[in-house]
Amino acid sequence: MKEEMYCESCLMPIKHRDDLVTVWAYFKLRPYHSACYANSLKGAATFFVSNTPINGFSGNFTAIVAFLLAWIPLFTNITAGISVVCVLIVLTRLYSYFTYEKKLPL
Template sequence: MSNTVHCDRCSQEIRIRGDLVTATMFFQVVPYHVDCYAKDLKGAKTLILNNQPINGFSGNFLTFIAIVVFIVSFFINDETRIYLSILSVIPIIYRLYSFLIYERHLEK
């Protein structure tokens, strides 16, 4: 496995963590440059897909909320407990996957 991260749109190497934006595309985590992500947002792909960034403030905030919901779901005694925990663990797994596969290989 290579330690280099390449943009999915322009295929150039991403070297700095601040230039990286990871997004989901059909349940797959895809790396972009910041500029390439902004250009790709204007394309037709985003009308069909949810192309929210995983890293950055919005992704970290969503992950924090998911962790809180996951912890609170253990204190609920309904049958909704399992649904809450499953739905809240999905963003947590995406964020961890994004960090382990792409972000940890880049310079700060």
């Protein structure tokens, strides 16, 4: 049994992982087609929409940097708040992967 995944913008099913962009918007992780994501950025409704995709290269890069930064307060006097924020970023990335990306074929 295969689970269908629908784009939040055009409501059509998303078929491939290449075509998927997950974005944190309106306090929820939402799947979009890459084309719909590009279009929605041009609209006015981007106030609550994070302009950064969770998946893809930039998302992976952000997650890796966040993972590394999360360790810094353990060895320095920098506030542990950085760790909390970084761990949240990494968890969001993993959540996106297991909730959406893993279910789609490459």
